[in-house]
Amino acid sequence: VTGATSGIGLEIARGLAGLGARVIMVGRDPGKAARAAEQVGGSVEVALADLSSLDAVRALGAELLERCPRIDVLMSNAGVYRMRRRLTVDGFEETFAVNHLASFLLTHLLLDRLKASAPARIVMVASGAHHGAVLDLDDLQLSRAYGHWKAYSRSKLANVMFTYALARRLDGTGVTANSLHPGFVATHLGSGNHIPVRPFYWVIRPFVRSPRAGARTAVYLASSPECEGENGGYWFDERRVSSSPFSLDEELQERLWAESEALVGLP
Numbered sequence: 001v002t003g004a005t006s007g008i009g010l011e012i013a014r015g016l017a018g019l020g021a022r023v024i025m026v027g028r029d030p031g032k033a034a035r036a037a038e039q040v041g042g043s044v045e046v047a048l049a050d051l052s053s054l055d056a057v058r059a060l061g062a063e064l065l066e067r068c069p070r071i072d073v074l075m076s077n078a079g080v081y082r083m084r085r086r087l088t089v090d091g092f093e094e095t096f097a098v099n100h101l102a103s104f105l106l107t108h109l110l111l112d113r114l115k116a117s118a119p120a121r122i123v124m125v126a127s128g129a130h131h132g133a134v135l136d137l138d139d140l141q142l143s144r145a146y147g148h149w150k151a152y153s154r155s156k157l158a159n160v161m162f163t164y165a166l167a168r169r170l171d172g173t174g175v176t177a178n179s180l181h182p183g184f185v186a187t188h189l190g191s192g193n194h195i196p197v198r199p200f201y202w203v204i205r206p207f208v209r210s211p212r213a214g215a216r217t218a219v220y221l222a223s224s225p226e227c228e229g230e231n232g233g234y235w236f237d238e239r240r241v242s243s244s245p246f247s248l249d250e251e252l253q254e255r256l257w258a259e260s261e262a263l264v265g266l267p
């Protein structure tokens with residue numbers, strides 16, 4: 001489970017550990033990751049990686065292959081919301097890099113192991129924020145006109161489109177790929193922008209979900225026998241629902257795939 005140190009990811013880890021799974025919680029801060037693992041208890045372990053760096057993602061992939069003779073579920077959950085445009089060590093816009101490119105690369109690095117472990121499941125925590133977003137494949141790094149909502153919603157659109165393209169390739173392998181919207185959840189998303197998010201979430205608390213409720217569909221997709229074999233869906237509240245018309249464009253999904261391969265240096 002990536003992004004398991006906080007919010008929805010922490011509750012996904014708790015939910016899966018509660019079902020008896022051996023869970024590897026991926027975090028970037030050693031202290032925070034250790035505290036999160038302690039909070040969850042049970043059969044959880046920690047792996048460390050700053051997913052804004054492609055080298056760190058590659059190292060994480062290698063470490064997970066070393067530590068996990070089988071992988072039943074890959075839960076791509078880590079995400080950021082950046083008010084201002086920031087570049088990663090690789091020179092990519094950070095929201096796109098963490099929310100999409102890291103998941104794209106990690107999935108590829110673990111794919112053979114997931115196939116060898118079939119039946120296995122890939123679950124992508126996307127967002128309803130993708131509705132209304134449009135991906136400009138000529139400016140994936142938003143170098144022309146950055147907007148925080150634009151960057152975030154496009155990265156979540158990329159999650160949905162990547163999952164569809166992945167599901168097509170996985171057809172018949174015993175590995176499934178689905179994305180989901182967790183609902184509007186009171187978490188720490190948006191922190192790290194020098195703007196306190198806690199008071200904001202405190203005010204809106206009565207109108208949003210708890211992280212535990214936000215984790216429910218992800219845990220369902222990772223573990224429920226009911227969705228065994230379900231592939232290529234977009235889910236909300238444990239039901240398959242429609243994603244945006246834009247996300248369904250297969251030609252654009254394939255262009256995004258090819259661009260992402262080039263950006264992360266896959267052949």
Ligand SMILES: NC(=O)c1ccc[n+]([C@@H]2O[C@H](COP(=O)([O-])OP(=O)(O)OC[C@H]3O[C@@H](n4cnc5c(N)ncnc54)[C@H](OP(=O)(O)O)[C@@H]3O)[C@@H](O)[C@H]2O)c1
Nearest residue numbers: 003005006007008050051052078079127184185187188189
């Ligand atoms: N909250 C909502 O209403 C909502 C709605 C729809 C979708 N989502 C999606 O849900 C997912 C989880 O978000 P959340 O709401 O639970 O937010 P959160 O509490 O801020 O959790 C985000 C997680 O991602 C990790 N992360 C961020 N940047 C990272 C990096 N460079 N390397 C490694 N880990 C990194 C964070 O690690 P640290 O603890 O070290 O910061 C944290 O564990 C995201 O993909 C988000 O887009 C959230």
